[in-house]
Amino acid sequence: MPELAEVEFYRKEWDPGLGQAIGRVHLHPGARIFRDTDPKAIRRELKGRKFVASFTHGKNLLFQFSEGRWLGGHLGMTGKLHTATASYRPEKHDHLVLFGEKTALVFTDPRMFGRITLDRTSGPRKFPGWWEALPPAILSKEFTKEFVACYLERHPKTPIKTLLLNQDAFPGIGNWMADEICWRIRLHPATPSGKLLEGGAPFPPKLWKALRLLCRQSFRVIGDGWKTPPNSWLFNHRWKDGGRCPHNECGAELKRAELRGRRTCWCPRCQSE
DNA sequence: ACCCCTGTTCGGCG
């Protein structure tokens, strides 16, 4: 499930464990989740260290522990985080559980497309290197119209929706957000991205604004308590059979098809090709 | 049983 604001929601799920020292660490050592990380090292490095802060960047999570220890995370398709009581009994798909004095921080992911990493920093460098190297977050100052325009220019033939899914340019955007943006700016998802640069505009202001607006709205609606988005969004209609376009005075039946390997939903009336 | 899936990575191909 998790895209931008959902990842932020899950980040906060571990907040009850803030300030506590890690005691016991439960691991599923063979889980694909750990990939290039040695799970035993997580136990060794985090034991006795305090959970002090957490961050998200796009779909990436970062948990800070005392003495320069860091846990990185990605939720893949089905990853989830939650906090349980210290007496929690790990379940089948709980790949990592960090027990504190009062809480258990649980990372669960049945499909195991997610990932957990471990870092250790010392001295003046505050964050792990991979974190510092992430592309500009969509709501940051560095995410400029020019940055977007340059990116589109480099891939003029790729469908705009496909480009929106690229984490190197639009960190945090996933399938539903990409569809939502195309629908809001009334652009067919298969539109070659170069087309947005036509007509003398030095940048695609509509796309840039829609991106930033949806990110802000998502953080408010989903990132904070995971409320149901309003019916004025495409979100609530896109997978319903016979779902209709929520644009005022449209109401056309939405279309669904595969685009470059991803399920895509759009309004055939509002989003002409 | 069968088909679906809010993600990423890898190998093949042109």
Add this chain to the structure above:
DNA sequence: CCGCCGAACAGGGG
């Protein structure tokens, strides 16, 4: 070397 594309990963839910 690059862009594009489908498959693979793995399990639960409808």
